[in-house]
Each structure stands twice: as C-alpha cells, then as structure tokens.
C-alpha cells in the first residue's frame with residue numbers, strides 16, 4: 001500500500017486530519033511530531049513542521065528518510081496574489097518556487113530548476129475533490145519566502161516576477177526537497193488573506209476556517225488516492 005506523508009506548518013492546519021486519523025504511533029524527531037496511522041484505511045504519516053522553509057525542508061527530508069513515504073501533501077493557508085483568487089478559495093499547486101532566491105541562482109546552480117513541478121496525479125485528485133465538494137478552486141503557482149507578506153508593494157513585485165496564485169512560507173521547500181528525492185508532491189492552500197496592508201487582520205479572522213478547509217480537501221483526497 002502507498003504511504004502518504006502529510007505536512008502542516010501550524011496546529012490549525014493539521015487538527016482536522018489528526019482528529020480523523022487512527023494513530024498507531026507518535027514519535028518525535030528533531031522536535032517534530034510524527035503521527036503514524038490510518039486515514040480512510042490508507043497508511044499516512046502526519047507531521048507538524050512549524051513555520052518557514054528551513055523547518056519544512058528538514059521535516060520533509062525526515063518523512064522521506066525515516067518513514068518511506070511515497071507521496072507528500074503539504075496543507076495549509078496562504079495569502080492571495082491574484083485578483084481572481086479570493087479569501088476561502090482553494091489553491092492547488094501546478095508548481096512552486098522560492099520568491100527570496102534569485103531565479104538565476106535556481107536555474108544555474110543546483111537544483112537547476114526555476115520552479116518545482118507538482119504531481120499531476122495528486123493535482124487531479126485535488127481538483128476532483130474540489131469539484132465534488134463544490135469548492136471554488138484555482139490551479140497555479142505558489143511562491144514561498146521567509147516573511148509574512150502584508151504590503152502592496154512587495155505583493156506587486158511578487159506578481160510581476162512570478163505570476164503566482166498565492167504566497168506562503170513552506171511550500172517551495174517541501175517541493176524542493178521532494179524534487180531532489182524524486183517524490184511526487186502537492187501543495188494545497190486555502191486563502192486566509194490578500195497579502196496586503198489588511199493581511200494580519202484578515203489572517204486572524206480566517207486562519208482557522210482556511211486551515212480546516214484545506215485539510216478537509218486532503219481528507220477527501222486520501223479516500224480516493
């Protein structure tokens with residue numbers, strides 16, 4: 001049976017999955033909790049990586065090395081970088097990249113990729129679930145960096161440089177580590193804010209709803225994977 005690794009950065013991003021899974025074992029490596037068990041009769045390993053790209057990179061490598069997972073899904077919340085993408089909408093990654101690393105460095109030095117392409121199989125599953133649940137969703141690029149974006153000028157530059165659907169702080173490193181290990185991955189986000197001057201306020205209002213909404217899509221995906 002395929003084993004699926006599920007990563008969330010914050011407790012509110014994994015709670016729904018944790019509540020629904022049957023946990024056989026809980027272990028702790030490098031400070032990260034790993035919950036091994038079943039969700040919808042599928043083998044999963046759920047983990048909480050903390051905020052930021054270093055945490056999510058380390059946690060992804062542990063999932064691969066110690067738990068032998070076959071797929072990685074990163075679930076959570078994000079700020080919109082596209083007028084069409086509204087608060088509470090779902091974003092399904094086509095590809096991901098670091099917005100705080102120069103494109104030339106990405107392309108010319110290892111890993112020789114400007115972006116990391118998400119699994120088409122996982123993407124199609126997420127689309128199927130969103131259509132079944134009648135959720136408004138978008139497929140597109142997700143960019144990640146070491147800052148919470150709450151500034152229209154920074155937002156404008158990200159839009160100009162990357163044409164992304166949304167921004168967050170972990171997906172690109174999950175994608176990067178998955179890519180160098182040849183593991184299919186998907187980054188799934190629900191929008192909590194518009195990455196503008198009102199972002200902190202909107203984030204506070206919507207983080208819990210958005211975290212659960214994204215996790216509920218993962219829950220349904222696991223049923224049909």
Ligand code: ADE
Nearest residue numbers: 077078079148149168195
């Ligand atoms: N996660 C949710 N909203 C975000 C934002 N505006 N910037 C970075 N990460 C986020």
